Amino acid sequence: HMVESKRTSPHVHTFYEIDMSRVDEICRKQKATFVQRTGGAKLTYTVFMMKAVVDALREYEVINASIDGENIIYHGAVNLGMAVSLDWGLIVPVIENAQDLSMEGLAKAIVDKATRARDRKLGPDEISGSTFSITNPGSFGSLIGTPIINQPNVAILGMGKVEKRVCVVDDMITIRPKMFITLGYDHRLVDGATAEKFLSSVQNTLENFDETAL
Numbered sequence: 073h074m075v076e077s078k079r080t081s082p083h084v085h086t087f088y089e090i091d092m093s094r095v096d097e098i099c100r101k102q103k104a105t106f107v108q109r110t111g112g113a114k115l116t117y118t119v120f121m122m123k124a125v126v127d128a129l130r131e132y133e134v135i136n137a138s139i140d141g142e143n144i145i146y147h148g149a150v151n152l153g154m155a156v157s158l159d160w161g162l163i164v165p166v167i168e169n170a171q172d173l174s175m176e177g178l179a180k181a182i183v184d185k186a187t188r189a190r191d192r193k194l195g196p197d198e199i200s201g202s203t204f205s206i207t208n209p210g211s212f213g214s215l216i217g218t219p220i221i222n223q224p225n226v227a228i229l230g231m232g233k234v235e236k237r238v239c240v241v242d243d244m245i246t247i248r249p250k251m252f253i254t255l256g257y258d259h260r261l262v263d264g265a266t267a268e269k270f271l272s273s274v275q276n277t278l279e280n281f282d283e284t285a286l
Contacts, residue, residue: 077223081258085218088271092234092249094281095120102286106179113179115286117251118154118208121231122178123285124277126150126170129204132270135262136203138224144261153202153222154182156189157212163189164222166202175286210234216252226261229274230254 099115106115129136129150138145150171153164165185167173173181188194205222210233219230232252239248253274257267 073223074220077220080223081221081226082260083218083221083256084259084262084264084267085254085256086264086267086271087216088253088255088275090251090253090275091239091279092117092251094279096249098281098283098286102283106176106286110176110179113176113183115175115179116182117210117231117234118182118206119175119179120278120281121206121229121253121274122152122154122167122170122182123175124274124281125204125206125229126152127277128270128273130171131273132266134266135227135257135270137226137261138203139226139258139261140224147203149203151201151203153205153225154185155205155207156186158190163194163199164202164205165189165194165198166200168201204228206231210251217254219254219256221256221258226258227267227270228256230256 103115133146136147136150149169152167152170154167155162155164167181167185170178202222202225204225205228207219207228208231209217210231213233215232217230219228221228230253234249234251236247237250238245255267255271
């Protein structure tokens, strides 16, 4: 499947560095009450990323599209594929209609899909039909990756490890938690300007996250 994807799609990758200070601040304040509200689902970086990605995909619909021969298919729903590492490989369960889910709903869906994936209890219809995919190699310590598009999607987002880095803010040297994110996209349909605007939207959402979204 991955070999076919590389043969089919001219891959281009763009990288952004995200300041996760705002997300960390909210996590510290809300993590305990969030776990209580969700019955055990944690407020993770992936939950925040999914929310930011869903919002950006609704703004830049071409990145949530797919190519079928000579036709472009624009999807009304955002069906998020989430890469889950297993002891014997990798699987990509799909969170359907992610645009309709709250942060709590996304957190619960992540736990449910990942748990059942590792227990080999997913049905065939739960690992197909994605319109966009997210992978998180940062959970294993990777800083930057160049993920392969999950066909027939036209883009995939990779999350790097969050770590404290020295940076300059308002002409002052400081330390902030930073994350590299990667957008791999199909250059037949998505051009560089759209990819940049999409990642800029994700960056803006995360760096200025609206706490009322919880």
